[in-house]
Amino acid sequence: MPGEPGDEDPERALAKAATFHAAAVEAVKGTANGEAGDGQQQSDQRRRVARLDSEALQVGGLDHVVEAIRRRVWLPLCAPQPLLDDLGIAPVIGLLLHGPPGCGKSLLARRLSALLSPRPPSFVSGPEIMDRFVGSSERHKRCRSLPPTSASQSRTFCALLHCRTNAQANIRSLFKYPPRPLGGTPYPDDALHVIVLDEFDAIAGSRSDRGGGDAGERVRDSVVNQLLACMDGVQELDARTLLIGLTNRRDLIDRALLRPGRFEVHIEVSHPDARGRADILRIHCQRMFAAGRLDIPATAEAEFTAFLQGLAERTEGFSGAELAGMARAAAAYALDSLSTLALTDPCAPLLAAARRRAALGRYWDVDAARVTADDFERGLQDVMPTTTLGGSGGGSSSSSAEDTPLSKARAGAGPAAVQ
Numbered sequence: 001m002p003g004e005p006g007d008e009d010p011e012r013a014l015a016k017a018a019t020f021h022a023a024a025v026e027a028v029k030g031t032a033n034g035e036a037g038d039g040q041q042q043s044d045q046r047r048r049v050a051r052l053d054s055e056a057l058q059v060g061g062l063d064h065v066v067e068a069i070r071r072r073v074w075l076p077l078c079a080p081q082p083l084l085d086d087l088g089i090a091p092v093i094g095l096l097l098h099g100p101p102g103c104g105k106s107l108l109a110r111r112l113s114a115l116l117s118p119r120p121p122s123f124v125s126g127p128e129i130m131d132r133f134v135g136s137s138e139r140h141k142r143c144r145s146l147p148p149t150s151a152s153q154s155r156t157f158c159a160l161l162h163c164r165t166n167a168q169a170n171i172r173s174l175f176k177y178p179p180r181p182l183g184g185t186p187y188p189d190d191a192l193h194v195i196v197l198d199e200f201d202a203i204a205g206s207r208s209d210r211g212g213g214d215a216g217e218r219v220r221d222s223v224v225n226q227l228l229a230c231m232d233g234v235q236e237l238d239a240r241t242l243l244i245g246l247t248n249r250r251d252l253i254d255r256a257l258l259r260p261g262r263f264e265v266h267i268e269v270s271h272p273d274a275r276g277r278a279d280i281l282r283i284h285c286q287r288m289f290a291a292g293r294l295d296i297p298a299t300a301e302a303e304f305t306a307f308l309q310g311l312a313e314r315t316e317g318f319s320g321a322e323l324a325g326m327a328r329a330a331a332a333y334a335l336d337s338l339s340t341l342a343l344t345d346p347c348a349p350l351l352a353a354a355r356r357r358a359a360l361g362r363y364w365d366v367d368a369a370r371v372t373a374d375d376f377e378r379g380l381q382d383v384m385p386t387t388t389l390g391g392s393g394g395g396s397s398s399s400s401a402e403d404t405p406l407s408k409a410r411a412g413a414g415p416a417a418v419q
């Protein structure tokens with residue numbers, strides 16, 4: 001039967017799929033054009049199905065991840081059904097993104113789901129689900145420490161049964177489509193439903209490791225069993241469903257969930273390399289650069305690039321979250337120096353309330369506000385201690401503004417050297 005994993009050698013099926021790629025995209029474009037109501041919607045749909053790359057997703061340093069997603073997840077999802085039938089494949093129903101914290105898994109899942117389907121995705125936090133059910137079952141578990149009267153035993157049994165039933169119902173309800181948002185953009189009934197399972201290991205921990213001992217463990221086991229059952233029944237649903245599991249610990253996840261046909265595609269989202277870090281920094285500094293708030297003229301694209309490369313060289317081992325944090329810290333230092341100006345202005349307390357608002361602009365000197373090399377240097381120092389990897393030592397405390405990538409870039413000296 002088409003769509004059953006293992007019907008055809010996956011490599012061969014993929015090679016065939018690649019051959020049909022152009023035709024598939026064209027066919028989908030055609031469908032989008034045919035179905036769209038007005039011109040705007042047409043062009044939106046066309047863009048949605050026709051493009052999936054790092055730029056469209058607004059993520060940096062994840063080109064290889066995006067390419068794998070495009071090939072294994074996106075192409076089969078947007079290919080025409082007759083073509084999939086000929087190839088004997090069905091789109092995957094489970095994608096697992098795993099890797100260290102802060103490297104962009106949630107960001108990627110959010111952006112990808114927005115690009116894949118007009119239907120709002122369902123976001124689920126693993127610990128939240130488990131706390132609700134396992135927490136209560138563990139509270140009831142304490143009944144076990146009571147003297148083994150028939151009353152306490154039956155209370156424990158009922159509580160466990162209740163928690164298991166609730167947890168299973170809760171997992172089943174995940175697969176139901178969320179109600180259409182009132183006043184939102186209409187979408188077809190069979191639009192893809194994306195379910196993002198954050199901290200997936202909390203829901204999907206390996207059953208064999210736990211031995212199924214106490215009440216909480218039995219609830220956890222029943223959640224995994226329910227998840228397996230729901231995934232196996234996903235093909236019967238009216239709309240296609242894609243589960244995206246996010247985890248820092250793939251090794252903790254039950255192996256039955258990780259097999260082909262369930263979470264079939266595993267992609268590691270790891271720390272970015274120097275080029276990736278420059279891309280991520282560009283995303284997070286682009287706005288201040290374009291607004292002329294960086295201490296580099298907004299037109300000096302080459303200087304900006306050199307500045308980003310210099311910073312990227314000095315931030316080995318940083319995650320995307322840490323790079324974004326560094327840009328925020330630099331901006332906060334810039335604000336801080338401006339607000340100091342405001343506090344030290346001797347006229348400030350004397351101003352009448354009506355004039356304060358107008359005066360604020362003067363005190364903050366909004367027009368002159370720039371994020372300087374020193375601000376980035378201090379931002380780098382701030383974020384450094386949270387970084388556990390790398391330690392190429394960017395930003396030794398003695399480095400002066402003259403040594404910074406920004407000042408080197410401004411002097412036309414190119415990227416700063418790795419320290």
Ligand SMILES: Nc1ncnc2c1ncn2[C@@H]1O[C@H](COP(=O)(O)OP(=O)(O)OP(=O)(O)O)[C@@H](O)[C@H]1O
Binds near residue numbers: 059102324
């Ligand atoms: N590749 C990236 N490109 C651009 N920004 C990034 C990237 N990676 C991380 N960030 C920034 O860091 C923030 C946090 O990243 P995100 O929550 O996606 O990490 P995560 O891998 O899901 O972490 P965790 O495993 O701790 O949940 C993002 O909202 C974004 O601002």
